[in-house]
Amino acid sequence: MDGRNIVAGNYVNFETETFKAINPANGGELEGVFFKAGDTAVSDALAAASQAFQISREIPAAQRAAFLRAIASEITSLAPALTERAAAESGLPLGRLSGETGRTTSQLNMFADLVEEGSWVDAVIDTAMPDRVPLPRPDIRKMLVPLGPVVVFGASNFPLAFSVAGGDTASAFAAGCPVIVKAHPAHPGTSALVGQAILAAVKRTGMPEGIFSLLYDNGYSVGEQLVRHPETKAVTFTGSFKGGMALVKIAQEREVPIPVFAEMGSINPVVFLPEAIKERASDLAMKYAASITLGAGQFCTNPGLLLAVKNPALDFFISELSEAIKKVQPAVMLTPGICSNYKKLSEEALAAPGVTLLARSEGLPESGGYSSVPVFAKVSAADFIANPRLREEVFGPFSLLVIAEGQEELEKVVDTLGGQLTITVMAEPSELLAYRGFIYDLGAKAGRLILNGVPTGVEVCPAMQHGGPFPSTNDSRFTSVGTSAIYRFVRPLSWQDWPDELLPAELKSDNPSGIWRKVNNKWTKE
CATH class of the missing domain: 3.40.309.10 (Aldehyde Dehydrogenase; Chain A, domain 2)
Known part of the structure; x- marks a missing residue:
């Protein structure tokens, strides 16, 4: 367990200010010293993420899927130490954390399946109609493309499933986006171990090093810097209404506003x-x-x-x-x-x-x-x-x-x-x-x-909607659980009159990816 910040595949130590985790069961300090990230770590992480995005957005689906599966595999290999540390930092029982470890790896594998199948990109093709009267129609093809570097805030109540390699990170990686995680200060040791697993997966699958960074802070300054940084293109947050709206405000005050996907609590009547x-x-x-x-x-x-x-x-x-x-x-x-x-x-x-x-x-x-x-x-x-x-x-x-x-x-x-x-x-x-x-x-x-059920217990599946009208979330059109979570990190892009050889594989005429597409208003794999 290394308490230094991870920037683009490397452990760095630009800082001197440190903190320790607290065991909520007895109030005592836990083993391990964690270094608060400073300006240099933030700027270097975002610069590396921006460079990695030039590569990650073009990485084939099979490699992205292999990366997600490798993270799951590495987490599984760490499971005993991981759950023990998470229990010490959170006060949660080992049985609950064992289940949460399984949920975390299942999410990663679920997004790997989604990426491999490929139809999630929502490819739409309207072929040219040169003889249309009174005006010809150009050839127009559209699909979803990744936004860029995503900042993920780890959650306090799910040290694994909504944290460093949780659903936000998994869905952002699946979309082709680099991720910078701001570790939750309540479980830095758990975050360090999962960060170690992601680093191993990066190396195993040949992903660009800048695709992942992990930064520590037991305050608010690093989070604010990450949201304000011009290379950040989207933010996810699970926590209080006050915290979520503070990040939304920062994001909207930027010269170029960006989306924040904040889950901010609910009384669940x-x-x-x-x-x-x-x-x-x-x-x-x-x-x-x-x-x-x-x-x-x-x-x-x-x-x-x-x-x-x-x-x-x-x-x-x-x-x-x-x-x-x-x-x-x-x-x-x-x-x-x-x-x-x-x-x-x-x-x-x-x-x-x-x-x-x-x-x-x-x-x-x-x-x-x-x-x-x-x-x-x-x-x-x-x-x-x-x-x-x-x-x-x-x-x-x-x-x-x-x-x-x-x-x-x-x-x-x-x-x-x-x-x-x-x-x-x-x-x-x-x-x-x-x-x-x-x-x-x-x-x-x-x-x-x-x-006739209970609201506790959120099934991780394609049909799940975990996100509701304000103030439970700031944008009810999206979910943070299930395969639809990927749509937070993409945008539609149309190609008009481009030669087939220069189009993405998902939009080529012969459909080499074999995905479902809407061609001239008809769903087909042809």
Whole structure:
């Protein structure tokens, strides 16, 4: 584990300021010294990335796919040491991190499959019509091409799957873009090990060295410099609303603005319709006690808001969920800052007018560490509507039940909500048609609409949409999970009247890549 910054395939040490990782389970410093990147490292990384882009955008799909598979292979070979270090830096259990390692390698292999197949470039060909009246039509061919160097901010809550070799990096590499990762300061050792794996994959597959750099900082200056740098062409971020919007603002203030794809949190409302509560109260309580407290509530899809209409069965549901929450043990949170913020925001929510505490974990947090205490509370719909602060995310194992007097008031509650990553509906089949219009309205506020499930647990597959209307993300047209994540790092480019030998392989007349293309408005591989 080398704590120096990685710039274009080399470990560099221009800096003298250092920091160490903290073990959130006991507050102690972990082994390893990490060097904060300075101006030279930032400028050199972007210069190398820009040079590498001249090569990477032309690299054949087979080589890009081999690169992605090599990263997955190298990560797998490091798995025991990697999960052990990630657990020490995050407080997450080894079982969870073993699963996250598998998700990380699966994402890399998924994008390798996508690149090898090739149809994702969305090739469209309209052949020339020289005899068209009144004017001839030129030969026009269009496909998606990479943007250029991408800056990826590692996330705190997924030290592997949303970090150095996570979905953002994998999809950017798949698109043909170089990547500069700003490592999250909470898990620099984990980042160093994954950076080592990517370096090995670069060498194994003959990729240009500037295609990857990894920079450290336990503050904000390096991130700001990376976003402001003129060679940066796109940015990804997973974290708080404040952090995400700060990066969006910086990117828009540049002489040449660039896209920032920021996932900024969500309260992920769950609507419990009356018949579902009546028929399945106990089962729903157990299911949601587990979802609310999963991973100490540190998932961006944590169900932080429960919505229901007052009915006789609701009291039993509240009782069951309260008892289940009391039995959940406090769990270590990712960082001291996250833990402190959770305590502050949950206490503020409980102190708000009309909010009543229903249950708090009866377990005792471990001394010396940074643990969260699960909390379940309720509030009337009227008080919720009157207090915008209650619609803000409390990142951790906190959930607020909003009780409406009837369907009309429930709809008013939903009207006050901003965009969400997910909205869940718990309903019996007989209720779905009766509430069809209401459910359709819910879809306008969500990136993923779930029926009779839990929002925690994001399947990595082509159909997944992990990104919703503002403020859950700043651009709801894109996803950070699934194969469609690649479209954040490309743009369409048309070629008009170019000879076949000078066209990209995907647009040549004989289709040497064998991909699906729309030719004269017909999908074909011919």
